[in-house]
Amino acid sequence: MDEKSIRKKLLSSDLKTLHRPLGGAGSSPYTPISLAALIPGNRLTFNLYLKVAQKGGQGFKYLPFLKQEEAWETKWQDLLTQKGIDLLYFLNEDLEKAIAYLNNSLLLLKYESAKVSQELLAVFSEHLNLSIRLAFQSSRFGPVVQQAKGHVEDLIERLQQDPTSIKQVWKILYHHYDLYNHSLNICLLGIAFMLSLKRSARETRDMGLAGLFHDVGMIRIPQEIIVKKEPLTPGERAELYHHPEIGYRLLSKETSLSQVPNDVLRLALEHHENADGSGYPLHLPLSRQHSWTRVIRLLDSYESLTVMRPFRPAYKPFEAIKIIREARGPRGPIYDLATLKNFIAFLSAN
Template sequence: MRLLPTRSCEPGMRLGKCIYSEEGVILLNEGVELTGGLIGRLERLGIDYLYIADKATEDLKIEEPLADETRIRALTEIRTHFRSFMENESRSKFSKNHVLGRSFGNVMKMIIDDLNEKQGTAIMLLNMNVLNNYLYQHSLNVCIYATMLGMVSGYNKDELMALGLGALLHDIGKTKINLEIIKKPGPLTPEEFEEVKKHAEIGFRLLKDEPNMPLLSAHCAFQHHERENGSGYPRGITGKDIHEYAKWIAVADSYDAMTTHRPHRLAMLPHQAMEVLFAGVGTLYDQRKVAMFRDNVAIYPLGLTVTLSTGEQGVVVNINPAVPQRPVVRVLIDAYGQALGQPYEIDLAEKLTVFIDHADNITQARHA
């Protein structure tokens, strides 16, 4: 299958993967033929990319980092609790029965177990083929990234639990921010941005006294928008005073936000978002953590169409865990724009003189 921008898909193409609702219910099955109306509707619903069935890459299988059961359970818990928090007008308390730590603790055990089975594999998380509420899916994605990075760093089970819970609930304070501001489809006014910034401190206050919730998890919510040079919020503290967990979450939070469709902009591709992160190294983000993130995330996801420095075009078909930024590419079109009758593969980890020039939709090939 191939990953294509939704706007570049054409009627007659068939889905390579099912499209799910935020509840995990299948809305469109694998193999469904796209129509012009369906493509337009998917674009309006915020799906920027689709996995499309393709004969040249029909052997390509995309594995998710979490089992379906774990993903659905996690999103259900997030949706259920977050919605109840939104309906509670009080900013001081949102969990009278104190079930938050227990409920999300059980979810975190499932996530940690699933990720343990995928250790050594580059994580590939793109919100493709999923209709979702941004806040819910974003919370889960940041948790997966941060927990995986904690594993790579050698954290023990208790440390992973504290980091994972902090990542899963880092944006809990947004449940107490005006929903119209959160979903505004354009730039925020200075006053609106000041309101949004309150979510970090609100999140800390909501979590810090919750039973079965590590205090460090509450500090993750408090500090995930702090930056190395002190330009962050809410306190403007600098690198030495920001907890390590919050630094991991800052990187994961920024990356996932950039690679997800938002009301005011389209999603970036992973390699574009990574460039933005590296541009902020030293001033916004910790250099070592950004480098570790790059080395453990599939910057060029499976199925992505790329153009090589040689002018050849193809599709990413395998990720090299040791160097995920140099994947295996199946070349489908030669440097002269001719479609190849017999595609071949180039392992960029071995052929160091060749690199990915850019990632985009594949051009119309000329047939000899």
């Protein structure tokens, strides 16, 4: 079947499409890309595929949907959205092409308007999402940190000029859990929350970058531990608990210190430290933590709880807040309650 007949079949509802990726990350030869990040009229520089269920319900396959050099059209967007599909796929080997494509779209959108549109946010986050995918796979963070810095600074400047646009951030958060989506969500929530606290552009930028890179140490943790549904053994837990230190080392070693700001390194190292000193790896009480560790600690948990996981559905925001408010360690609350109060105010205002 070629692209045209597949599109026709989709129109006639003959094709059983899959709305959500299945299986663990990293094992598929295809990478998902959000439809919202494709700009109508722009010619593709890589092939796009549709994920469909195999006949008989056994597994799935990828069918060619749009060829390189074909232009993305609003009608495809509408058709797929109607079917409840929000992702298409490209071959992993085209990852750099897809990043360059999104970078071009981003520059174009930035040039066209000084505002924060839904389109701009969608391209911005998908570009960063694919960029960290590439960086996490190759462990070369320097160029990505550099580029992310520029895009994040630009976004912050636009959001500061029109604070009402902060609300739009909620609409582009990813709902399917994987390491990259999680990192992007923390980046976007971190930026929006820091701006609501009236923090400076530099502090907000560093929180955004910390969101992107805080879990980079997870790339060195065995996949079986990450996807395990049963409770971890003490040995497995000890291994998992190394990821903040590994991330800190990767970020400070693989790039020069001038590229990764010191605050970002500290936040990556401390993002699992608890307010009562019962966290890891350094068991620091609140008074000895970086001033924004309490923010990333809270956002990290809130995001994880409100996103669907393979072993449980997503918690509603108020349920997640309740869990966070009631979480206690041996010496007191795990989360800083003053930060939680500000976060609840931020949730209700946006």
